[in-house]
Amino acid sequence: MDEIDQAYRKHVMDCAVSPLPWEELDGSNVLITGATGLLGSCLVEVLMQCPCHHLHVYAAGRNEERAKMLFKEHLNNPFFHFLKYDVTNPLSTDLSFHYVIHAASNASPSFFAKNPVEVIKANVLGTINLLDYGRRHGLRRFLYVSTGEVYGEGDGRVFSEEYSGYVNPMSSRSCYPSSKRAAETLCAAYMAEYGVDVVVARPSHTYGPHFTEGDNRVYAQFIRNVLKGENIVMKSTGAQFRSWCYVVDCVKGLLYILLKGKSGEAYNVADASSNISIRDLAEMIAAMAGKKVVMELPTDIEKQGFNVVTRSVFSTEKLESLGWSVQGTMREKLQATIQACRQKDEII
Numbered sequence: 001m002d003e004i005d006q007a008y009r010k011h012v013m014d015c016a017v018s019p020l021p022w023e024e025l026d027g028s029n030v031l032i033t034g035a036t037g038l039l040g041s042c043l044v045e046v047l048m049q050c051p052c053h054h055l056h057v058y059a060a061g062r063n064e065e066r067a068k069m070l071f072k073e074h075l076n077n078p079f080f081h082f083l084k085y086d087v088t089n090p091l092s093t094d095l096s097f098h099y100v101i102h103a104a105s106n107a108s109p110s111f112f113a114k115n116p117v118e119v120i121k122a123n124v125l126g127t128i129n130l131l132d133y134g135r136r137h138g139l140r141r142f143l144y145v146s147t148g149e150v151y152g153e154g155d156g157r158v159f160s161e162e163y164s165g166y167v168n169p170m171s172s173r174s175c176y177p178s179s180k181r182a183a184e185t186l187c188a189a190y191m192a193e194y195g196v197d198v199v200v201a202r203p204s205h206t207y208g209p210h211f212t213e214g215d216n217r218v219y220a221q222f223i224r225n226v227l228k229g230e231n232i233v234m235k236s237t238g239a240q241f242r243s244w245c246y247v248v249d250c251v252k253g254l255l256y257i258l259l260k261g262k263s264g265e266a267y268n269v270a271d272a273s274s275n276i277s278i279r280d281l282a283e284m285i286a287a288m289a290g291k292k293v294v295m296e297l298p299t300d301i302e303k304q305g306f307n308v309v310t311r312s313v314f315s316t317e318k319l320e321s322l323g324w325s326v327q328g329t330m331r332e333k334l335q336a337t338i339q340a341c342r343q344k345d346e347i348i
Helices: 006-016 038-049 064-070 109-114 116-136 172-194 218-227 247-260 278-289 300-305 330-344
Strands: 029-033 056-061 080-084 099-102 141-145 198-203 205-207 232-234 241-246 266-269 271-277 293-295
Touching: 006 038, 006 247, 006 330, 029 038, 029 116, 038 056, 038 247, 056 064, 064 080, 099 116, 099 247, 109 116, 109 172, 109 300, 116 141, 116 172, 141 172, 141 247, 172 198, 198 247, 205 218, 205 247, 205 330, 218 232, 218 278, 218 330, 232 278, 241 247, 241 330, 247 266, 247 330, 271 278, 271 330, 278 293, 278 330
Parallel strands: 029 056, 029 099, 056 080, 099 141, 141 198, 198 266, 205 241, 232 293
Antiparallel strands: 241 271
């Protein structure tokens, strides 16, 4: 990670020495799907730095060129392996993956609008393929990276893991939350029928470096704007109020769930100090770059991808009970994100 900004590098290194039972991973093979995405790439970096002995990290993704760019520091490391793999297909290998972290899922609103069928296939077929493979190849634990969107529209309450919410099944935008819900139920079903050890993470809106060029989630668009020297363009009033989480803090939460979570349980992952409206998020990022926030009418396609939830705030008491906590401010972590993106020249 030589070229990555030192602040982000330090966050990754601190995460890698969290007080966790790392010895459980000694001598094991860990498969991370979606490894070239926001969460997956950070997971790879943390596991490649953690104090484990003979831990083999298998980073699976569809974009080999992006993987070579992200993980060039590890390409010659005998404990790092890249697997070119589309989760909608069965795995074609005989390797035993002792731990599977399934983080492959397109979370970009543009995909929800243009490719809802593909979104559903990745979430449902991908989960089936990996669970079937795992139970035949020595799987010890399966961590499914779901989403806070499974809570649906909500009614203003803080979302705890027991809340089920409402999702309109006849909206194509529901391709994401509905298929994530189905994947969670698949995890529960494989545990009930086949005894597979599963745990589920429900991250809130997450930010950090290494988002892809096609990612049009609001924070990615805002950072893309300021790195191009532009004002931030808002496509709504920005009144939606959200829980957010820095990618390294989220990855730390995933590892707590993997290594300390209770079988068959779901855990929210969010930073209670980073509850903020989209408008205030835009203003914060704009101020860092000396830019303004301007309004622009969304296209019809953009409207189709909009999240209908007006308030999405998460309880993290359950995750905190495992010992997970976060430090630092959202402003500091956004600055680290922007600097890491600038140094890696990722935003085009």
